[in-house]
Structure formats: C-alpha cells, structure tokens
Amino acid sequence: MEPIKVQSEGGLNVTLTIRLLMHGKEVGSIIGKKGETVKKMREDSGARINISEGNCPERIVTITGPTDAIFKAFAMIAYKFEEDIINSMSNSPATSKPPVTLRLVVPASQCGSLIGKGGSKIKEMRESTGAQVQVAGDMLPNSTERAVTISGAPEAIIQCVKQICVVMLESPPKGATIPYRPKPASTPVIFSGGQAYTIQGQYAIPHPDPEWVFNDDLIALLSSSSPPQQLSKLHQLAMQQTPFTPLGQTTPAFPAAGLDASNQASTHELTIPNDLIGCIIGRQGTKINEIRQMSGAQIKIANAMEGSSERQITITGTPANISLAQYLINARLGSSEALACSNETTGC
Template sequence: MEPTKVQSEGGLNVTLTIRLLMHGKEVGSIIGKKGETVKKMREESGARINISEGNCPERIVTITGPTDTIFKAFAMIAYKFEEDIINSMSNSPATSKPPVTLRLVVPASQCGSLIGKGGSKIKEMRESTGAQVQVAGDMLPNSTERAVTISGTPEAIIQCVKQICVVMLESPPKGATIPYRPKPASTPVIFSGGQAYTIQGQYAIPHPDQLTKLHQLAMQQTPFTPLGQTTPAFPGLDASPPASTHELTIPNDLIGCIIGRQGTKINEIRQMSGAQIKIANAMEGSSERQITITGTPANISLAQYLINARFRDVAAMWNDPSSMTSS
C-alpha cells in the first residue's frame, strides 16, 4: 500500500511507520499509571502509538503518522527516558549521566542504505547529530528485520531519527518483510549463582535487569569461518595453521545443554568443528565451568559458533515448550 502523501507547510509530509523494540520496564514507563503517559503522547504528538500485546520481556512499539507527528512522539519518548535515567540516578549523584538509548526495528533490505557505501551514511549521521548509531549484524530471530540502536542526548536522537526517516522514505523495503515478533516470556527458567535468568532471543537475560556473565555469553561469538574455508587458502601449502587454544566460561546450569544426553551434543560439536573440546570438572564453590577449545583458528571459531548455536536452540525450546522433547 502506497503511503498517503499530504502537502503541509513544511513541504512534502509523508505517512510513515517506525517500529521500536523496548524492554518491559521501558514500555511501563511509556504507558504510565493507568495509561496516562501514552494517552498524553498520542494526543500531543498526533501520531498513532501502538504497543504489542503479550507477556514478553520485549515489546514492539509502533509509531505511525505523518513524519512531523513521528518526530514529536520520538521527542516525548526520548525525554521520558532521560527523565527515568535522572530519577534512577538521584541516589548516586557522583556518576556521569548515561545516554538515552532507543532500538529501532528496520527491514534488513533498508539497512544497506542506512549504512551507506563503506559506512559513509552511518558515519555522516553520527558526525552530524552526535548520536551513536549501530546496525546489528544479524537479523532478529525468525524475521527479516535488524535492530538499529541509537544512543545520545534526546536532541541528538531526534535529529538522528529524522535522518533515518529520510533514508527509509528514499529507499523503501525490497520484497516482503517478515516482522520481528518477540516471543512470550517463560518465567525465570535458569538459576545460576543465586541469580534467575529467562532466555530471550539468543541471550539469557538476568532478573532483575542486571547484566551479568550470561548475557555476554552469546556476545563472545567470534565471526566463524565458512565451512569451505577451513582448508588452507593456498593449494600446495599443506602446512595447516598452528593449533591455538581458546577458553570459555559457562555457568554450571547451562553446561548440560552443551554436553547433551550422554555427551551426544558435545561429541557432535567436536566432530563438526574438528576441534578438541575439554570441559573442566566443577570446582567447589564455583558456579562456572571452564571450556578449553584447541585447534586451528578455523576449528576454534566453528566450535564457538556451534556452542552459541546450541544456546540459541535451547533458548528457542524454552520459548516454545512444545519442542522440548526434541533435544
């Protein structure tokens, strides 16, 4: 459906839809007591603001309207988040104020235009607005959308959103977009070191919002070498790269999902990656186990990738209990 075009005093004013990904806590702040905050935002901005249903750790907030109403809605959200940051800091006045962060969900087919040739567009946005802009390398689970994270002062964020809207209007999505839909929360499912976690997407998210070791686990993923390139790149050179070693730390509670029933999963990872993988015995008083991966850089990279993929599979099973029997 073609966006409707309305002539306004400021030139062409086009109807656009922007999707934001927010944590439950952020959504609560936007809704406000008895829905008062979101009602005020809708009335004052003139934009349609819809919040996805469901008991999910993440929610999608959709903002639709002529571009000027979208900018007003964004301004109100950015200032509200800044107010939340200031209120949460009132106990510790010494620390510097962290930036406001918003996550947009953008069809992957438009991300190339946002980044620009050799990163030129995203660099220009950062320099002209003072906001930090990052486009995720991977698509969000079960979708063809990527997360675009913007952080900075509310003013920098508003300027940055204006520029992103221009790019999105100039480069409409190609082909069909499969929108990202957050999975419902299974209540806290893992306990590690006295901390409860829910699995969300490919991460285990601590409860309450306290980022710990586990959240970073999936972030340790190094870019893995495509399977075809594990052999030396130069024919005639038989010498394979020297073996090296990489260590990972994994919470005890999650080690079972890497080992699998009677070691099936870890053996599969060993065979597929060609790496040696040793899991240290549990140390008394420690809630973590050390995994040592030895092999060529390509073997190690592939083993890490498979271990991370295993976490994602388990995360998907927690989110979809009907598939629990398959592992």
C-alpha cells in the same frame, strides 16, 4: 511499511510507521500510571502509539502518523527516558549522565541504505546529529528485520530519527518483510513474598522485572466462569509450565518442584501469607472450589496458628493435579484482586 511519499513546502509530509523495540521497564515508563503517560503522548503528538501485547521481556511499540506527529512522539519518548535516567541517578554515586537509547526495528533490505557505501551515510548521520548509531549485523530472530540503536541526548536522537525517516522513505523495503515478534518468556515466573522468581533448572532465581510475572491468558481464564471448553486450554497452559515452587520461602534460590511422570497420588505442601489467603479462598469458598474443580486435586487449608503470619495448604493428587493446582494458586495471587485482598480482612 510502504509509505506514500509526498513533498510539501515545509519538507516531508507523509504518513509512515516506525517500530521500536523496548524492554519491560521502558514500556512501563511509556505507559505510565493507569496509562496516563501514553494517553498524553497520543493526544499531544497526534500520532497513533500502539504497544504489542503478550507476556514478553520485550515489546514492540508502533508509532504511526504524519512525520511531524511521529517526530513529536519520538521527542516525548526520548525526554521521558532522559527523565527516568535523571531520577535513577538521584540515588546513585555516578556523576556522568548515561545517554538516552532507543532501538528501532528496520527491514533488513533498508539497512544498506542507512549504512551507505563504505559506511558513508551512517558516518554522516553520526557527525551531523551527534548521536551514536549502530545497525545490528544479524537479523532479529524469525524475522527479516534488524535493530538500529540510537544513543545520545534527546535532541540528537530526534535529529537522527528524522534523517533515518528520510532514508527509509527514499529507499522503500524490497520484497516482503517478516516482522519481528518478541518471543514470550521461555521460563515460568512465580511470585512469593513480594519477589518474582524464574525457574532455572532445579532452582527458582530472583527475577528483576516483576511486571512480567503472570500469564495474561491464564488470568483471563480465571476471571471468567471457566466453561468446559476453556478448561482443556487451561490444562494445556499449566502443563506447558514447569511446576511451581512452594510459596513463602525466603532464600535467594530454592529447589523447584519436579514433575513425576507417574500417576501415583502424592501430597504437596506450601505456605501462603495470611493476608493473601482470602484471595485463594474467595467469598464463601468460591475460588478454592474452582481451583479444586479445575485441577482435580484435593486442597486443604489449615486453620490459622496463633502467632503465625502464614497458613499451610496441603495439595493431594497426581503430579499433574498438583502441578495444575499450584499453577492456579500462583495465578490467583497474581491477579488484580490480590492487592485488594492483601488490604482486606475478608475473602475476595
């Protein structure tokens, strides 16, 4: 970030970029239903607000524009987070309202100026704004940036951000900055019976953030015609993952299937809810045939049993074939079509 400093009668009048680090639920709150919240923030503030892509537990939110636009955007974000806190408290016995918290990502070379000699600057910011400010001692992984955490009432946060911007403009970064890029979730996540699970060792553990369930790259491949050059990438994606656990189980933690290194053919069974089977089969069997072709496995779907809400799927092939077939089936259930399928009686 190399902003050009310009002074005007109204105070700071510069264009700069500020980066925020947010968790998945925070990002979801900022985006809003069908992106309506972030669209309104962009329009009302005049700032550019970009959200990093990727299947990551954390995302980078980049806010760029003149300082007045940036401050408006920060105000809207802070008040939105306060609204979320108030809404969450309506179902909680807690009486004291927790503070709003934002995490800025700042080049480490500027953090000394934010702290000041003997901590004088950060102490001044705390006292003059009423916000709590903490500068992380360690740099974020694989970067030369640190997290700066600001907590307090929205008004205090806005005043604190203004002071931080002034310090950052007066003390530009020294040398090249290696920006922090959140790492993708290291463990695969599966979806079963309305619950997300992460693979930990030999067990699938309930996952708190279902918005991170599915790999965007894989869904993009599945929604395309999957030409030959993409199939090798698809195999690579699947082989990088731990094989998936059978669906339909309801215990809090259940054993995850292991990958046998041998190439001997074997059989694996899993269950799919009846209302989602159409999403796996597709219209006239197009999707299940695609999964068979891509995985190389034989896949048989049992007829519906009277009184049962589930269908049995039998997968036969090498461990690699079975692993890929399971991966593709779970990915189909995570596609945008799955919800529509659950509301229809015909295949998608």
